[in-house]
Amino acid sequence: MTNKRIGIIGGGPGGLMLGLLLQNQGLDVHIYEKADRNVNRSRGGSLDIHHDTGQLPLAEAGLLDAFKALARFEGEDTKIVDKYGKLYFEEDAEGEGGRPEIDRGELCDLIQNKIDAERIHYGYEFNNMETLDDGRVEVNFTNNETEIFDLVVGSDGAFSKVRPFLADTDLIYTGVSFIELSVPDVQTKYPDLAEYNKNGKMMGLGGDQLILGQLNGDGRIVVYVAYQLDRDQLDEYKALNNEELKARILEEYQDWDEDLLKYIRYSDENIMFRRIYRLPIGFQWQHQQNITLIGDAAHLMSPFAGEGVNMAMYDAYMLAQAIAASDGNLDEALNDYEQKMYASSKERAQESQDNLELFFREDGAEVMANFFIEGQEMLEEADN
Ligand SMILES: Cc1cc2nc3c(=O)[nH]c(=O)nc-3n(C[C@H](O)[C@H](O)[C@H](O)COP(=O)(O)OP(=O)(O)OC[C@H]3O[C@@H](n4cnc5c(N)ncnc54)[C@H](O)[C@@H]3O)c2cc1C
Known part of the structure; x- marks a missing residue:
């Protein structure tokens, strides 16, 4: 010692x-x-x-x-959809997984x-x-x-x-910025979204825009609205008040499926802006x-x-x-x-x-779903 x-x-x-x-x-x-x-x-x-x-x-x-x-x-539940709501992958966690x-x-x-x-x-x-x-x-x-x-x-x-x-x-700016939203007490206040999201993560992938939802232990869903943006463009969003911001996001996501837009519509006043660096x-x-x-x-x-x-x-x-x-x-x-x-x-x-x-690929939902399916197959092979 x-x-x-x-x-x-x-x-x-x-x-x-x-x-x-x-x-x-x-x-x-x-x-x-x-x-x-x-x-x-x-x-x-x-x-x-x-x-x-x-x-x-x-x-x-x-x-x-x-x-x-x-x-x-149960937080390992995972769901991958494209922006039109088409489901590519869904896994309900069973038993004690390796990534709680x-x-x-x-x-x-x-x-x-x-x-x-x-x-x-x-x-x-x-x-x-x-x-x-x-x-x-x-x-x-x-x-x-x-x-x-x-x-x-x-x-x-x-x-x-x-x-x-x-x-x-x-540091290198990755070209991606997140607007972090929060949907509180989702089970009680928004049971439709709770049922859609399940207990873990939902990844809505739509080319240069994403909506990612993650149920937290305190009952809220943390939502990342992610864009490919130039570094300074995030400032435009930061300058808006909450109502203007929501309206702008909803306008930019107007061709997205209604179930996915609930992650934005139901969000409260807790908003954070994050540029993603590496x-x-x-x-x-x-x-x-x-x-x-x-x-x-x-x-x-x-x-x-x-x-x-x-x-x-x-x-x-x-x-x-x-x-x-x-x-x-x-x-x-x-x-x-x-x-x-x-x-x-x-x-x-x-x-x-x-x-x-x-x-952020146009076919991101399909590609990520295949990635998860291959991962599952490898785990099953290792178990046999
Ligand atoms: C949006 C987002 C989502 C993420 N999701 C995941 C995920 O799902 N899974 C995952 O594994 N990782 C995730 N991460 C990454 C994860 O949060 C970090 O990798 C992790 O927190 C790193 O831990 P750390 O202890 O190195 O640094 P930090 O957690 O950043 O802690 C650093 C600490 O140092 C303190 N500090 C800073 N400067 C000083 C100073 N000058 N003097 C004294 N104290 C100082 C800070 O206050 C802070 O408490 C995510 C990150 C982001 C931004």
């Missing part, structure tokens, strides 16, 4: 998971999060946690049973509740850092506090402030012995393969394992972790980009 001091910047799923695993190894680890304790709860959104990546660190931390008790296995859904807030609470309170510092926004003559890193926060660490891990997400200390790389596929940095990255900070990818949070948690698992095996040699641990992380994230980033391109 090492007596080194480790600072984690960012308390999203990746940073929290790493903090817990390192705490459980008896290490002097601290997490610094710029927002407050409810940051993950207020961000919402349902995430599917994969048995072969995101679930591994939960098992390592002894949280797998608690996770499974909270997870929604959980709300982001619940997942983070589960991990956070196991971390000693004095190790998580809210309201600490990373500002700057420099390597001292003895090889340690002095980190400065916007509240003017300073801390010194042997290792700094940037888990501060897509727009990481730690990443520029390792590489001079710009890092270059295969992004790497010049290795340093005292700073590394995990999660979106290391390999931001579009959400079209549902891998981002899984990779963040898997990175935490790989880095914690590498540190445990290194006998205090953090340089060696980082090298080991980074090589494994580069390989696993490159594959997932490519898959995310390939899926993005498939989703």
Whole structure:
């Protein structure tokens, strides 16, 4: 075991998971999060946690049973239609699948509740850092506090402030923007949509426009109205009030099936705008012995393969394992972790980009349906 001091910047799923695993190894680890304790709860959104990546660190931390008790296995229901409502694929989840859904807030609470309170510092926004003559890193926060660490891990997400200390790389706009809508309490208020959507995801694919719906644990459907847009075009939508915005979307989706338009008509005043960015596929940095990255900070990818949070948690698992095996040699641990992380994230980033391109094809519904059917056949073959 090492007596080194480790600072984690960012308390999203990746940073929290790493903090817990390192705490459980008896290490002097601290997490610094710029927002407050409810940051993950207020961000919402349902995430599917994969048995072969995101679930591994939960098992390592002894949280797998608690996770499974909270997870929604029925949330794996999947439906794919084209914009005219023609059904191409429908699967009702049965039993315990490998990718159950959980709300982001619940997942983070589960991990956070196991971390000693004095190790998580809210309201600490990373500002700057420099390597001292003895090889340690002095980190400065916007509240003017300073801390010194042997290792700094940037888990501060897509727009990481730690990443520029390792590489001079710009994010790439994918050409896709999301308008995120929310249909509250769908079972009670809109039973017709609840029946149409079922318990999981609905993907309505219509060339350069998409409607994606996902039932969350709190009873609302999170809806992504997705467009292929130039980066600045999203500002036109942002400038509208809620009524104008809905009217504009409905006009632009006027040839879509009425069942699909309900995702827009029934939505409430909770609206978010998201430009979807990614890092270059295969992004790497010049290795340093005292700073590394995990999660979106290391390999931001579009959400079209549902891998981002899984990779963040898997990175935490790989880095914690590498540190445990290194006998205090953090340089060696980082090298080991980074090589494994580069390989696993490159594959997932490519898959995310390939899926993005498939989703927006004119025949996207048919192509994605075949993709799911082939996946099912492979699973059945593996079972036999
Ligand atoms: C619309 C959308 C849908 C998605 N759907 C899915 C999905 O279905 N499945 C999936 O696997 N992934 C999905 N993702 C991706 C997933 O949300 C991310 O990959 C995941 O949250 C990455 O976790 P992280 O811990 O690396 O970073 P984050 O979750 O971004 O956490 C970073 C944390 O760092 C904090 N922070 C930032 N800057 C600083 C600073 N300077 N100082 C201190 N703290 C800081 C932030 O407040 C935040 O709490 C989706 C993403 C989007 C945008």
